[in-house]
Amino acid sequence: METTLREVIKQITFKHLKKFKGQVFGQNLTGVGWVAGTLPKLYEKDGVIELPMADVANGGMVTGAALVGRRPFYIIRYQGYNWLNCIFIVNYACKSKEIWNKPAPMFIRGLSSEGGLGPVSTSSHISIFYKMPGIKIYSPMTKKEYTNTYRKFMNSDDVFYVSEHRKSYENKIEFKNSIKKNLDIILMPISVTRFEAEKAKNYLNKNGYKVGIIHLYELKPFILKKKWISIIKSSKYGVLMTDNDYVDGIIRTLAHKINEQTNKKVYVLGLKDKSAGYTLETSNFPPSALEIINKIKQIKVKKRL
Amino acid sequence: MSYKNYRLKTFEKASLCRNFENEVFKRVNEKIINFPVYLSAGQEYVPSSIAQIVKDKKQKPLIFGQHRGHSIYLSFGGNIVELIDELLGKKTGCTGGMGGSLSINSNKINMFGHEGLMGSNACMGVGACFSSAKPTIVFLGDASVEEDYVLASLSWAAKKELPILFVVEDNNYAVLTEKKDRRDWKAKDVAKAFKLESYDIDDQPKNIFSVLKKNLFKKPIFINVNTKRLFWHSGAGVDEEVKGDRLTLEKKFLGKKAEKIHSNIKKKIENLWKQRLEK
Known part of the structure; x- marks a missing residue:
């Protein structure tokens, strides 16, 4: 086993x-x-x-x-x-x-x-x-x-x-980055949101999108590899980052660093800026696959406009 | 070592600390030192007495002091020139010029620097003592002993029966707020409630000697030592003349021999400062 x-x-x-x-x-x-x-x-x-x-x-x-x-x-x-x-x-x-x-x-x-x-x-x-x-x-x-x-x-x-x-x-599996030139968007998920980001990527790629993924686990020091920079630069919409910490936390900082080096838009999805309760209605959950999918669809629509 | 000899040796250490602090006082007023300094003049008999006992017992404890650490550093044998250089912000200082007055450190004497959060050193001292099983001394003030995490550290040191000494240099003030305005309990009583061997004494060397001679580093001990700081909490200034300065009393008691020691140390310290300033 x-x-x-x-x-x-x-x-x-x-x-x-x-x-x-x-x-x-x-x-x-x-x-x-x-x-x-x-x-x-x-x-x-x-x-x-x-x-x-x-x-x-x-x-x-x-x-x-x-x-x-x-x-x-x-x-x-x-x-x-x-x-x-x-x-x-x-x-x-x-x-x-x-x-x-x-x-x-x-x-x-x-x-x-x-x-x-x-x-x-x-x-x-x-x-x-x-x-x-x-x-x-x-x-x-x-x-x-x-x-x-x-x-x-x-x-x-x-x-x-x-x-x-x-x-x-x-978890028993290892994650692999999925990157190539000229993607629509690249997901850069952190921590537990990586599981949902994988699901979102797979769904979107089956439905006509070109979505890549770069799994992040080395957060500080954060090194944006040269290969990643070139992939991000060649993408249509840039990057979507996800995290299980508040949206104005690490991902905003990292998003800014990525933006500085690629001159591409970096979107973020994290915990909402609200206090959490204990129920489905009141808690503050990390972004789900569905939320990630919807966010990417929204980015695409906005860009077309 | 006889008590008489111990008293004279302790005086030598205390005199070194006092003369050093007097020189720092001057340099602050001359604006040669421009960052906050925490002078320990008046309180030097606490670390000096303990350092002499430790020396006689041939121990080399881990030392966790706080912001007012010059006398601790000097009493336990820290290099004087390196402390001068530190206060002058030089790379040759005991903390490479990073420590200022508050964060001094010495690997030679096992003294750990302080970061500025009052009483944090109690937690670190307890952890270091637990994990190394080495004798350890934690110096606190009467204000920092009020921090909740200090009390938790006392409790755990007692529970684990660590070879540690907690010393409260109690000058009655947190900056300028008196103890009576801050609490209605004695540190010694709280320490005793945690089952620590605890004492509340003044800074006469014989009192410190008598409570530590038997069980030092054999079990956790807590001593609250009442003492008098001569200068401001921070910087170089005097609010009012302090009566009952321990060094003055001891010098008077020890007579001409002490006078001579004090005057020789004064010259030595003055010269060292002069030399380092000229460099």
Whole structure:
């Protein structure tokens, strides 16, 4: 049976603890499903550390562990808790190498949901850190991407924020970019919206559109490859980016960077600028395949006018 | 080491800190230093006493200070010239000219720089102590001990029985707001509630010596040390003359020997500043 992303995360964590004597910190780790089944069933003696329910302090304590070279994993169960947990990480751990020549490498696993969990826990919350220096941000959705992200971390002395999605844990497939010259539009989806963007692309291509896709998971530093630039420049309508964070977050910043380098329009679809409730009617969901399809149709119509 | 010798050695450290801060005071007024400085004159007996005990015990702890860190740095053996250079914004400074007065750091003495969020060092100190099992000292002020995350850190240090010392340099003020206007509890009582061995003492070296001589780094200890800052919270200024300055009292008690030490250190510091300014 093919393994899932969940299994790969578990294996990486096990190796990190046993081979590299790392540590894993977080709240409610050793219960409630062992972090959605991504954590091996280990305890404090093995390096799995249950932290108190003191979110702000905990981020500082993990920074301390990183400063003394334990390369900790820090699990934040809901990315909404970033608001409390990452204060000292972004203001100290991320700056420590540059200011004091004391790196504080850590691997933050921030778990995101995909709507329906109310005002804070519903979605991704990584845009708040995007502007901060010294942080690297990834959002791997596949096994290869996750393994590659971890490998980069082990070859680095930086703070890595890894934006995970519960929906991706069952994933077994790898995504491939689909790009060629003279497309109508190129999708550049981020995180969990990549699954819906794939569906939208397939539908549109079967219905007379020429849609390409570039999957983004290395978000900061963000490098727009030369090949991508030339493909985007040759497209009719430019780019549509999608994300599970607020629409005025990372995607606006990245859209601007892409626009600067290609001189093409870059459209964005993310979470709407509204607070989220708990139901289908009131929550704030990431863009669906249908919304992506409709957006592209709308762009095409507007351009014709 | 006898207590008498300890007291003299502590005086030497405190004198170094005081003379250093007096020179910084001058340079700020001369506008040679133009960024915010946090002078610790008047409070130097706290780090000096602790540093001397640590030295006698042949320990080299991890040190997590805050913004008012010159005396901590100097007491624990930080390089004086590098601190002068840091305050002059030179690349040869202890933090490569990036740290100013607030964010000083020294790899040599295991001192971690501070970023400016008051009390964050308590969390980091606890985490570093837990993960390294190395003896650790966290210096706080009476204001930062009010931060909720500091209290959470005390609690976890107690729970994990870490070899850590929390020191509150309590001068009664948060900038200019007195403790009585901010809270109705004593830091020592809160620490005790977390099951930390805790004390509330003044900055006489014998008091610090007596509470630390037995259990330092054998278990988590919390000491709130009442002290008096001579200068402004930030910058170089004096609001009113402080009565009961510990260094003056100790110098008087220790007599001519201390007078001589103080005067020699003063000359040495003045010369070092002069040399670095000429460079």
